[in-house]
Amino acid sequence: MMTTSLYGSLVPFFLLTALMMAPVSESRKSFREIVSISGGDRVESEGTQWAVLVAGSNGYENYRHQADVCHAYQILKANGLKDENIIVFMYDDIANNENNPTKGIIINKPDGHDVYNGVPKDYTGDATTAANLYAVLLGSKTALSGGSGKVLNSGPNDYVFFYYADHGSTGLMSMPVGDDIYANDLMKVLKQMHQAKKYLNMVIYIEACESGSMLQGLLPKDMGIYATTAANTEESSYAYYCPGDSTDDDPSKYDTCLGDLYSIAWMEDSDANDLGKETLQKQYLTVKKRTNLSHVMQYGNTALSKAVLSTYMGRRSKKVASIPLDELSSSNSRAVLQRDADLVFFRRQVQKAKGSTKSVEAQKRLDEQITHRSHLDRSIKQIVNHLFGGSNVASMLTTVRPGDQPVVDDWDCLKTFVRTYEQHCGRLSEYGMQYTRAMANMCNAGVDKDRMEAASIQACSGKAK
Numbered sequence: 001m002m003t004t005s006l007y008g009s010l011v012p013f014f015l016l017t018a019l020m021m022a023p024v025s026e027s028r029k030s031f032r033e034i035v036s037i038s039g040g041d042r043v044e045s046e047g048t049q050w051a052v053l054v055a056g057s058n059g060y061e062n063y064r065h066q067a068d069v070c071h072a073y074q075i076l077k078a079n080g081l082k083d084e085n086i087i088v089f090m091y092d093d094i095a096n097n098e099n100n101p102t103k104g105i106i107i108n109k110p111d112g113h114d115v116y117n118g119v120p121k122d123y124t125g126d127a128t129t130a131a132n133l134y135a136v137l138l139g140s141k142t143a144l145s146g147g148s149g150k151v152l153n154s155g156p157n158d159y160v161f162f163y164y165a166d167h168g169s170t171g172l173m174s175m176p177v178g179d180d181i182y183a184n185d186l187m188k189v190l191k192q193m194h195q196a197k198k199y200l201n202m203v204i205y206i207e208a209c210e211s212g213s214m215l216q217g218l219l220p221k222d223m224g225i226y227a228t229t230a231a232n233t234e235e236s237s238y239a240y241y242c243p244g245d246s247t248d249d250d251p252s253k254y255d256t257c258l259g260d261l262y263s264i265a266w267m268e269d270s271d272a273n274d275l276g277k278e279t280l281q282k283q284y285l286t287v288k289k290r291t292n293l294s295h296v297m298q299y300g301n302t303a304l305s306k307a308v309l310s311t312y313m314g315r316r317s318k319k320v321a322s323i324p325l326d327e328l329s330s331s332n333s334r335a336v337l338q339r340d341a342d343l344v345f346f347r348r349q350v351q352k353a354k355g356s357t358k359s360v361e362a363q364k365r366l367d368e369q370i371t372h373r374s375h376l377d378r379s380i381k382q383i384v385n386h387l388f389g390g391s392n393v394a395s396m397l398t399t400v401r402p403g404d405q406p407v408v409d410d411w412d413c414l415k416t417f418v419r420t421y422e423q424h425c426g427r428l429s430e431y432g433m434q435y436t437r438a439m440a441n442m443c444n445a446g447v448d449k450d451r452m453e454a455a456s457i458q459a460c461s462g463k464a465k
């Protein structure tokens with residue numbers, strides 16, 4: 001049972017500001033939305049709380065994304081969400097991975113507790129696709145392929161919490177299997193959910209590089225959704241709790257980053273505080289302060305952030321741990337660019353394998369990574385050079401649209417360019433994803449498919465990796 005007294009005095013103010021902010025056309029449902037943000041428990045307690053948790057990667061070098069998602073599950077579970085209402089996407093190749101020194105256990109910070117135990121295996125392995133994610137969000141069992149069959153069976157009074165952690169880039173984010181999630185497709189799904197009254201209010205947290213590009217200029221304020229992202233539209237997000245590059249200086253037995261900065265910031269904050277007392281806005285500010293290597297952003301209806309965390313993360317208000325944040329951030333807290341975190345693992349593998357039979361293989365894997373990166377850098381620059389001339393390469397790679405515009409207008413163009421590039425030059429992969437910004441800029445500059453294709457062939461013919 002939540003206390004209303006703390007918030008009672010704030011209600012008139014919120015009601016007033018929220019009503020002033022609400023467009024005239026907003027329906028009765030929106031009024032309820034406004035009432036519910038006051039933190040009052042009468043309205044809130046009617047709705048069921050649902051969560052969709054998604055780790056978009058696989059591979060031991062990406063340990064951290066699945067660790068983040070497992071940790072998120074433990075928070076929701078400890079605070080009272082039921083397994084039947086928590087839907088988890090994780091490839092599930094970490095706990096029993098040959099590189100995992102603690103088989104069957106996943107941790108999300110150095111010396112941390114196991115976060116793997118009890119995590120529902122709804123969508124694992126081949127079922128971790130964008131198509132299944134859309135089906136789950138839309139509550140469409142018939143559109144599923146594989147998996148547990150659990151979908152968002154939510155209705156107009158319900159609360160949905162959607163958390164995603166993985167690699168992203170301008171306009172998209174990855175899934176372990178199959179197609180990426182493009183921002184416009186995710187937005188289409190969210191709009192359908194809104195129309196189908198699949199939630200009263202929804203909170204979205206996204207950890208990914210350029211994650212702001214998933215929502216900027218796309219998420220309307222009148223859909224009952226409040227979102228925060230680890231980064232704005234033009235920067236990396238950061239892996240965290242990473243070991244050093246050298247096994248001599250840092251004998252960490254995990255050899256891989258255990259978490260991501262924005263993700264552990266919100267989760268350790270949720271662990272350490274009473275969810276019935278802390279607002280989403282307070283959490284946003286705390287996370288923003290701790291995530292000091294990228295810009296944590298807010299999107300959608302920010303008035304909803306006046307709600308307490310327990311509105312979405314469970315009403316039991318069980319405090320999981322109470323560790324001052326200063327203490328947590330002091331030890332073993334190396335941050336690494338999201339797209340370079342895999343190199344940490346591959347380098348440590350090389351050092352560990354020295355003198356053993358695995359040495360050649362480990363070195364080969366690291367070399368392949370580095371060669372592939374050079375190929376991606378070179379081919380993209382050559383394509384842009386071909387289309388715009390050498391003096392425009394830098395600006396085409398780095399330009400970011402000002403203001404509140406989406407990163408690209410013609411989403412089909414962006415998809416086509418990614419496909420065309422991959423057809424002639426090979427997979428973009430996690431490192432190469434950063435170049436979707438150049439592709440978005442080329443689309444915005446009016447390059448058509450044929451010219452993109454000709455440039456890709458010129459840059460990569462016979463050189464596809």
Ligand SMILES: *[C@@H]1O[C@H](CO)[C@@H](O)[C@H](O)[C@H]1NC(C)=O
Pocket residue numbers: 290292293329
């Ligand atoms: C970010 O915060 C950490 C932990 O408080 C600190 O060690 C680091 O120097 C800060 N980095 C930047 C770029 O401000």
